[in-house]
Amino acid sequence: IEEIERKDIREGDYVIIEKGGDVIPKVVHVITKKRGKDSVITIPPQNCPVCNSKLIRPEGEVAIYCENNTCPAQVKGKIEHFASRGAMDIEGLGKAIIDQFVDYNFLKSYADIYDLHKHKNELIALERFGEQSINNLLSAIEESKNRPFEKVLFALGIRFVGAGAAQKLAHHFKNIDNLLKASEEDIENIHEIGPSISVSIKKFFATSDNLEIINRLRKAGLKFAIESTGETSEALRDFTFVLTGTLEKFTRDEAKEMIQQKGGKVTGSVSKNTSYLVVGENAGSKLDKAEKLGIKILNEDEFLSLIESAK
Ligand SMILES: [Zn+2]
Structure with a gap:
């Protein structure tokens, strides 16, 4: 604009x-x-072309937003994001189907996705859907309940909370109740989480509609806590870790906690007794030393999958 x-x-x-x-x-x-004589200056739209409510342009931002939670265009966009591959990854719930389900009033928010099974016969009766495709869709929806907390948090579509921020928030707060209780300051204390995110989170949770939707998703059985919370294991008992470089996905303290929860040890320097070196950006001498000693080197993703698989 x-x-x-x-x-x-x-x-x-x-x-x-x-x-x-x-x-x-x-x-x-x-x-x-x-240019023709009758040409007129372009005026940015004042009202949403879909729901006609007044558009908002937040201070310091270029984009214009429709902030009507029930605007069909907003509802469709939010549901698309919720079901998308990086979020709840519901196979078969793509844009065309979402548009149709919203237009037919089967979906008013993404929480309604988990009530679709109650309308199975009506959905089958809809044009161009057969029993088989509806069955496939309903089982994909059921299967999406297994997505971990960080994906659920990302799927909620809180402004500025991308996949990376959702992962950090999930690992830090462990469950939605801790996040709900957290102050803006608590949230900003997380590595690389800034005020725009914390303000946006508080605003999202201050809206009763959003809390209601979260409640419904909880009742539907979605994961609102990190699975490993509180459960400690001894799976990494014989392993010693060293952390080096700038970590993007978690802080050193968080990594340390994850390792200790599984019984592993963290030390400050690389030696022949080190089992794994976890490396972030710009790793220096520790990486060189580990390479010389032939120690296993893990990037952040490899580390997270090791932690997840250590049971
Ligand atoms: Zn609108």
Whole structure:
């Protein structure tokens, strides 16, 4: 929108474009000579083209938002995000089906996904769906209840809470109740979680509709806690870890806690007794030494899967 204002781009204009970045061509300037007499200045929309409620442009932001929670376009977008591969990964619940289910009022929020089974016969009766495809969809929905807490947290679609932030929040707070109780300060104390995220989280949880939806998802059996919470094991009893470099997905303290929960030890320097070196960005001399000693080296993802599989 700012770009349109700055360059005074109007409907029907001829423009010079250049290849910018990868795909999207960039408008260099408007050929005003070719502009018709009846051309009018482009005015950003004031109201949502779908639900007609007033649009909001947060201070310091470029984008304009429709903040009506029941706006069909918003509802569809949120459900699409919820079901998407990086979130709840519900196979078969794609954009076209979501559009149709929202239009037919089967889905008003993503919590309704877990009530779809109650409408099985009506869904089968809908045009272009057969019994088999509805059965497949319902079992994919059932299967999505196994997604871990961090995926559920990401799926909620809290603004600014991307997959990485959701993972950090889940590992730090362990369950939704701790996160609900947390102050903005508590949240910002997590490595690389800033005020925009903490403010957005508090705002999300201050909305009763959102709390209601979370309650329904809980009752449906989604995971709102990290599985390993409190359960300690001795699976890593004979293993010694060293951490080095800048860790992105968790802090050193969190990594240490994860290791200790499984009975492992963390030490500060690499020796022949080290079992694993966990490396982040810009790892230095410890990495060199571990390589010389032939010690197993894990990146963050490999470390997390080792922790998960150690039972
Ligand atoms: Zn709207």
